[in-house]
Amino acid sequence: MIEGSCCCGVVKFTLNAPPSMMGTCHCTRCRKLGANVMVFIRRDSLTWRQGRDNIALYEPETPYKYTRCFCKTCGTSLGEILSNEDSFPISAQTLDTDLDIRNRFHEFVSEKPSWYEICDTAEQFEGHPEMS
Numbered sequence: 001m002i003e004g005s006c007c008c009g010v011v012k013f014t015l016n017a018p019p020s021m022m023g024t025c026h027c028t029r030c031r032k033l034g035a036n037v038m039v040f041i042r043r044d045s046l047t048w049r050q051g052r053d054n055i056a057l058y059e060p061e062t063p064y065k066y067t068r069c070f071c072k073t074c075g076t077s078l079g080e081i082l083s084n085e086d087s088f089p090i091s092a093q094t095l096d097t098d099l100d101i102r103n104r105f106h107e108f109v110s111e112k113p114s115w116y117e118i119c120d121t122a123e124q125f126e127g128h129p130e131m132s
């Protein structure tokens with residue numbers, strides 16, 4: 001069982017299956033939201049323990065399309081944890097259980113600030129992987 005939570009502990013959930021993949025987004029939006037490192041989870045692996053009603057949504061303005069979720073109390077970036085898709089990314093930082101998973105790619109490397117050095121050998125993409 002994999003446990004996840006926000007900083008203040010109001011939001012708590014578990015995953016009954018490990019994430020399928022980990023990736024890092026260097027776009028300006030993910031950077032400001034503090035959601036660079038994501039893991040992709042299946043919706044049916046997610047069980048809410050508490051705090052689902054304590055999540056605020058940031059609905060994107062066009063052309064952006066991903067609704068971002070935050071703890072209303074402490075502001076922890078939760079990724080797209082309320083998505084209705086079968087699979088979606090959540091912030092890896094929310095996971096309390098350490099995982100045997102490593103970063104698989106870097107996307108939007110073109111927007112990466114120079115002070116952030118990529119120190120792994122994962123594949124790098126200028127934008128979205130499928131567009132590169």
Ligand SMILES: [Zn+2]
Nearest residue numbers: 006008071074
């Ligand atoms: Zn919180």
Ligand SMILES: [Zn+2]
Nearest residue numbers: 025026027030
């Ligand atoms: Zn991004």
